[in-house]
Structure formats: structure tokens, C-alpha cells
Amino acid sequence: MSEARDRARLETLLASGRVRETHDLIDDQLAELVGCVRPGERLSGPRLDQAIEALTGGGDRRRYGTWVFYPWSGRLVHVLPEAEFRRVRTDRNRDKITAAEQRRLLGRRIGVVGLSVGNSAALTCAMEGVGGSFRLADFDTVGLSNLNRLRAGVHDLGLSKTVLCARQMYELDPYLDIELWSAGITEESVADFFGDERPLDLLIEECDTPWVKVAVREHARARRVPVLMDANDRGLLDVERFDDEPDRALFHGRGGGLTAREVRDLDPAGALAFLLQVCDPSALSPAMTDALGRIGRTLSSWPQLASGVMLGGALVTDTARRVLLGHPVASGRYYVDLEELIGAAPSPVGTGAAS
Known part of the structure; x- marks a missing residue:
């Protein structure tokens, strides 16, 4: 979404009628990311918002990360960028897997x-x-x-x-x-x-x-x-x-x-x-x-x-x-x-x- 061409593609997809459900819980994922990066701190409220802003660089969160379309179910899902996504998704593996x-x-x-x-x-x-x-x-x-x-x-x-x-x-x-x-x-x-x-x-x-x-x-x-x-x-x-x-x-x-x-x-x-x-x-x-x-x-x-x-x-x-x-x-x-x-x-x- 940071690229104009991809934003246009997403708008075309949304207008096509193929999207049945949209899942945008990027704020929850970002809060989890903060918890993974700073596990010793229990951040909430303004402090959590500040930590999220520091990770994302501010700006429109709708443009942060990746929008994934699953054509077989019609679901459109907003997820973290690849490295951050995998950091959170595998966080509970550690340190059984470093x-x-x-x-x-x-x-x-x-x-x-x-x-x-x-x-x-x-x-x-x-x-x-x-x-x-x-x-x-x-x-x-x-x-x-x-x-x-x-x-x-x-x-x-x-x-x-x-x-x-x-x-x-x-x-x-x-x-x-x-x-x-x-x-x-x-x-x-x-x-x-x-x-x-x-x-x-x-x-x-x-x-x-x-x-x-x-x-x-x-x-x-x-x-x-x-x-x-x-x-x-x-x-x-x-x-x-x-x-x-x-x-x-x-x-x-x-x-x-x-x-x-x-x-x-x-x-x-x-x-x-x-x-x-x-x-x-x-x-x-x-x-x-x-x-x-x-x-x-x-x-x-x-x-x-x-x-x-x-x-x-x-x-x-x-x-x-x-x-x-x-x-x-x-x-x-x-x-x-x-x-x-x-x-x-x-x-x-x-x-x-x-x-």
C-alpha cells in the first residue's frame, strides 16, 4: 500500500465484488509486535501508541504492511510485513527454536x-x-x-x-x-x-x-x-x-x-x-x-x-x-x-x- 500501483490494484479488487470479507486487525498485530520486541514492558494506552508509531514510522496504518487476498474464500486480510509477521507468528517458538x-x-x-x-x-x-x-x-x-x-x-x-x-x-x-x-x-x-x-x-x-x-x-x-x-x-x-x-x-x-x-x-x-x-x-x-x-x-x-x-x-x-x-x-x-x-x-x- 506504500506504492501507488498496488493501491490502485487494491481499489480495483474492492470494486470487483470478489471480496466477501475484510479483516483489518493490523493494530492488534502491531501491539503483539511491540510485546515481542519489548517483552519486559507492559505497555498500554499512549505508551503503546508511541511504541507502535516508532515501529511503523507513523503515517497511515492502512498503508503499513501487506493486504493479502484469498480468492477461494473471498477474504481480504491486512497483515504485518514479512519479517515482522514471522517475528510475531513464531514468537512462541522461542527459545525451543532460537x-x-x-x-x-x-x-x-x-x-x-x-x-x-x-x-x-x-x-x-x-x-x-x-x-x-x-x-x-x-x-x-x-x-x-x-x-x-x-x-x-x-x-x-x-x-x-x-x-x-x-x-x-x-x-x-x-x-x-x-x-x-x-x-x-x-x-x-x-x-x-x-x-x-x-x-x-x-x-x-x-x-x-x-x-x-x-x-x-x-x-x-x-x-x-x-x-x-x-x-x-x-x-x-x-x-x-x-x-x-x-x-x-x-x-x-x-x-x-x-x-x-x-x-x-x-x-x-x-x-x-x-x-x-x-x-x-x-x-x-x-x-x-x-x-x-x-x-x-x-x-x-x-x-x-x-x-x-x-x-x-x-x-x-x-x-x-x-x-x-x-x-x-x-x-x-x-x-x-x-x-x-x-x-x-x-x-x-x-x-x-x-x-
Whole structure:
């Protein structure tokens, strides 16, 4: 709004009838900014106004910051400038994440392949400020059966999963850089997804297509990009540090050395056998083990729960933060099995038996 051209664009937008709601709480955001910058002072009244004037340089507050238009909802929102916006939005992260670490994280680019389970990971990363640029890949659209684990509404049915995820992320942070790969990953596009001029710093792989799981790891290994995967069973988080170990076998050696092309040529039974080999059937939960023989007969697909998906988003985000900040994280498989930790645990000492 400080530029005449942008002021004219805003007036044109307002006159178009496309704006259904206008949200201008810039004064509240500025008060929060003062609280972040001067946390030891409890300013109010004239002193708070003076502090806000010092931050903004005075003048018309309507012209301060950025006006963001969300065309899918018709909302026009007035927010702080990028640096100040992120200072306030991530203020409660400190000092679990320091200011310097937050800047480093926001400078990183993350790829997410598969946006059912991956939706939770992408949103949690965006919420925590782990990554400022994202590439989202999925060929699928939102179906009713996705709503047991995907944060969406019935009005989103039929919407591209990449579009849904990007909208949710932009509503958290309009300054994000998000690229959509709504055709998913193909043999022709997989190299471009990793990028040469704007390479990925980390890959989160959550797709169901076996050959894609192999192909993205082949490219990640060649480019020394670490890969994280939440298996959505027994709280399994899979970590492959191709950045530190460029010769590491895919899937910790459980892939049998098959290439993406070879996996693509497998028949359905062979593809299922490959996935089981990669997952290690001996480590699956009893519920998942029982489901394996019933998929396609009495079950339509793999069973998944919202609680497991949300747990996976947390595990992936926490680990992504550690990896991107250079903290020691070894390749391997890590379990946060709630059934083992809670379901079979004795009653906590001193609380008595559960009723």
C-alpha cells in the first residue's frame, strides 16, 4: 500500500465484488509486535501508541504492511510485513527454536510427495516455521473416505490435494513460496521436482505408489537429499540420511536392490510383496498384519487413523527441524508406538485404578 500501483490494484479488487470479507486487525498485530520486541514492558494506552508509531514510522496504518487476498474464500486480510509477521507468528517458538535457527529454517526448501499423510507433515512444518519454500506433489483429489484423516470439509470434495494443502498453508503464512505438482511424480518430472537451480533441502515421502517411492529415493541419493517417511503404523518414522551417506542402500537395504523401473514393471502381487519387504512385516502392528490379507476383499485399502496421521506430522516436523539445523540424527527406523507406550501401560503410580 506504500506504492501507488498496488493501491490502485487494491481499489480495483474492492470494486470487483470478489471480496466477501475484510479483516483489518493490523493494530492488534502491531501491539503483539511491540510485546515481542519489548517483552519486559507492559505497555498500554499512549505508551503503546508511541511504541507502535516508532515501529511503523507513523503515517497511515492502512498503508503499513501487506493486504493479502484469498480468492477461494473471498477474504481480504491486512497483515504485518514479512519479517515482522514471522517475528510475531513464531514468537512462541522461542527459545525451543532460537531466532537465528528460525531464520535458517525459513530459508530451506522441502518437498512433500503424497498429501494424505503428507498433508499433516506439510501443515505442521509450515506452522512451526520449518521451511519457507515447499514443493507439493500428488495426483489425487479429496474423496469422502479421506476425511477420516485429512483436515478438510465436505466442501473440499473433488479438490486437488495439492491445492487443498497449499490453501491451508497460505492461510497460516501468506509469505510462503509453494509450488504445486498436481500431476504427481512421473518419470518425466521426477528430476525437475528435485530441481537444479532451486534444489530441495529435504524430502518427505508419503505416497502409496511403489515405483515412485523408489524413484524419489534414487534422485534424493544422487543429490544427497535426506528423506523422511512416516509409515503411519506403530508410530514408525523412517530416516535416510543420503546427505551424510550418499552410498546408502535404499530403504536400509530392504528394497532388494530393485530399481524404480524394475518396481514399475511388477504385477500387483509383486508390488505388494515389495512393499511388505520394505516395511518389514514382522514389525507391523497386529491390526495392520490382520488387514494385509483382507485388502481388496473385506477392506478397500490400508487402515489409517487421524491420530496416527497427526502423530506422524509431529514426528516428521520435529525430525526435519533437527536435520535442517545440522543436529545429529542417524539413519534408521524409530518407533513411537502409542499402543506399547500407553495401551499396555500400568496405571500411573498414585492415581489408582482407572474406572
